[in-house]
Amino acid sequence: MDEFTFIDTIKQNSYRQSSLIKGIGDDAAVFRQNTMDIVTAVDTFVEGIHFRKDTMSAFHIGYRALAANISDLAAMGSQPAFYLASIVIPRHWSSQEVQHIFQGMKEIATHYSMDLIGGDTVSGNELVLSITVMGYVAKEQVRYRGHAEIDDVVFVTGTLGDSQAGYHILTNKMEYKDAAYFIERHRMPTPRVAFAACIPGNIRVALNDVSDGIANEAAEIATASKVSIQLHDEAIPVHDSFSQFSKEDQQQWKYFGGEDFELIGTVAPKNWEILVALAKQLNLPLTQIGKVFFEANHNYVYIQKGNHQLERLLKQGYNHLK
Amino acid sequence: MDEFTFIDTIKQNSYRQSSLIKGIGDDAAVFRQNTMDIVTAVDTFVEGIHFRKDTMSAFHIGYRALAANISDLAAMGSQPAFYLASIVIPRHWSSQEVQHIFQGMKEIATHYSMDLIGGDTVSGNELVLSITVMGYVAKEQVRYRGHAEIDDVVFVTGTLGDSQAGYHILTNKMEYKDAAYFIERHRMPTPRVAFAACIPGNIRVALNDVSDGIANEAAEIATASKVSIQLHDEAIPVHDSFSQFSKEDQQQWKYFGGEDFELIGTVAPKNWEILVALAKQLNLPLTQIGKVFFEANHNYVYIQKGNHQLERLLKQGYNHLK
Missing domain, CATH: 3.30.1330.10 (PurM-like, N-terminal domain)
Structure with a gap:
């Protein structure tokens, strides 16, 4: 041909x-x-x-x-x-x-x-x-990364780490629960167009898609908005069968796995329930995973695990020219 | 980095x-x-x-x-x-x-x-x-390939074959006249933006750029406009020093060389002088190289050499998937 x-x-x-x-x-x-x-x-x-x-x-x-x-x-x-x-x-x-x-x-x-x-x-x-x-x-309704403000709720759609779990299953010849689900999430991810496009124009949100893992995406929002972000480890949404993977893999995939193509964003607390209702209509899981706060001199992302002190979440990911 | x-x-x-x-x-x-x-x-x-x-x-x-x-x-x-x-x-x-x-x-x-x-x-x-x-x-002023009509003047900007001549000079360690000119035409071609954009909106022209050689580009106009095109071999504009190359190379480069990024087009005879004046203002050579005519059943490109009979010019060029 x-x-x-x-x-x-x-x-x-x-x-x-x-x-x-x-x-x-x-x-x-x-x-x-x-x-x-x-x-x-x-x-x-x-x-x-x-x-x-x-x-x-x-x-x-x-x-x-x-x-x-x-x-x-x-x-x-x-x-x-x-x-x-x-x-x-x-x-x-x-x-x-x-x-x-x-x-x-x-x-x-x-x-x-x-x-x-x-x-x-x-x-x-x-x-x-x-x-x-x-x-x-x-017009004037573009959702930039730089729109986050102090005290905003930090949210994410869907579940994280699924794509990497799918890839793991495809490259390891073992039996896994819900293998078909994870593989489909890896091969045929669903971009969250409807959710983002349906947010009313008068509601300010910062948005980023999870292509490189939320550690990086949250850091991009923090940098662009000149704020810091605190995430709660227990709140990060994962699939029911995610616990079958090693603790190390779970940690790696949900923060740095990427390619889930979910959306991470921030919204003022007063508007949070509006987004919850919208997500419910679309039958899309929407989870509060942290909040935005002010820190003098830097714009970092932190993770809170149980009662431990805040731990800084460093960027990590595939950097093509390194 | x-x-x-x-x-x-x-x-x-x-x-x-x-x-x-x-x-x-x-x-x-x-x-x-x-x-x-x-x-x-x-x-x-x-x-x-x-x-x-x-x-x-x-x-x-x-x-x-x-x-x-x-x-x-x-x-x-x-x-x-x-x-x-x-x-x-x-x-x-x-x-x-x-x-x-x-x-x-x-x-x-x-x-x-x-x-x-x-x-x-x-x-x-x-x-x-x-x-x-x-x-x-x-709005409504896009210059499509399908805009050619019977009796239109067929024209081309600049000179043809220069880019291939430049490539030939770069890959053959011989002395050539105007080598720097041909090499620059190969490395730093000038797209003819101003000429095309300045044609008054009420003048119909068909346009195509010479990326694959005029044989192909003229054929695209003929097919899209459902017309045939006759080109005059002697009229094809070439640089003064083009004759230093072999007859075979000249022929190949001016019809099939491509990458000159000149424009080939057609315009009604009554508007031809307007384009000539426009090109003159821009200090851009503009040459009539043929005319558009009607042929039942097909849309071909022909070449007239001296007093010989019309010869069909077949498409030829780099086809990436062959």
Whole structure:
């Protein structure tokens, strides 16, 4: 199959977004947006670093890559609209496998009425998938990391550490309880678009998505908002079967595991119950895990375990250039 | 240097586009556009396929990659506004070299008042640079490939084959006339933004940029517009020193060379002089190279050489998946 035939196989027959004027087929795509602000981000995934063929099917690679990007849009409070997918294809990937990657992206794109409006397919030695997403958000309603204020409730959606648990199960040939659940959370995470986009515009929240683990994401909020954050170890929400893993793994995964694509955020105590009600409507677990406080001279994240003294939670995670 | 320090080194201190609300520093960038349409495209460049370290410095790799993307915006008649740059960095590239890539992009971005508003840096085995660009165009004034009509003048800006000639000089250790000119055209091409964006809105033109050689680009216009195109071999504009290369190379480069990032287009004969005057103001060569005509049953590109019969010009070029 040549490049042009391939593009025909992945091109959408019809588009869902009414703001789109021209999709794939010219030098560029064209859209119009008079009333909303436009939010955009790019994420790149490399074989052997972000995914492995033995733990992810081609379909899942595409699905999860776009999920990660949509999660960035969710963390800004925006509604996904478009994506452009650029792919470097090595010889050891069949064109069928590459089509499965695009089918995985299409699967999750459909949930959010997103249109594929551009891309590039080139050959190379390792598979690289680079996705640019665009979304819409009502004017002045973007949810920045820097919006946290003193005394805010710190919350997180869903449960943490699931994705890493899933990866652990996939790479260890042992019997685990709820294995299918954890594996699905690893392969097909759910970005929390509806929750973020439905928060009323007059309620201030700081938001960040959990791509690198909450230790890092909380630190980003603390730095951007010039506050400190205290988390309660017992409050961090985990799945009922999470306790089957070693204490060490649990600790590592829930704070540093990442890729759960849940949302961590802060909101004024007076508005906390509104978010609780909203999450309940969406059938989405929402948990208070700490609070925001002021500290002179620095913006740190601390963890409180039982009656022990506050312990500083240091950033840790995958740093690509180290 | 770690990833976060690196991002600090490439982040702009200030932004030029007044429509930008939030640049780099959160989950995504945010901008607002009430009056213009938004044009977007992505292009990906792989070491060893799109560029070689022995013919291009890191600076030139960045410069040319963004130039290629800007050329897509030019071909839509739009003004460049933003870019997002995603890079896969292998161990054999130093962080200084990677910074030079970003400096090359910054150099050409500055010419067009473009802002870098997002990106991703990840490690991998081969260098991959993926750039998404966004531009603005007045409503209903996008220049599509499908806008050509019967009897239109077919034109091209600048001279063709220069980029391939430059590459030839760089890879052959011989003396050539105007070597510096051809090498610069290969390394630092000039996308024709001003010409395309300045064409009055009430003048219909079809436009395509010459990334793959005019044989392919003319064929794209013919297919999209459901017309045929006849080109005159003697009219194809080349540089004064182009005749120093073999007849075979000249032929290959001017029709199939590509990467000149000139514009090929069509316009009604009555409006041709308006484009000529516009090009003159911009000090940009503009040449009539053929005309559009109707043929029942197909949409082909032909070439007329001297008094010979029309010869069909077949598509040819780099097809990445073959």
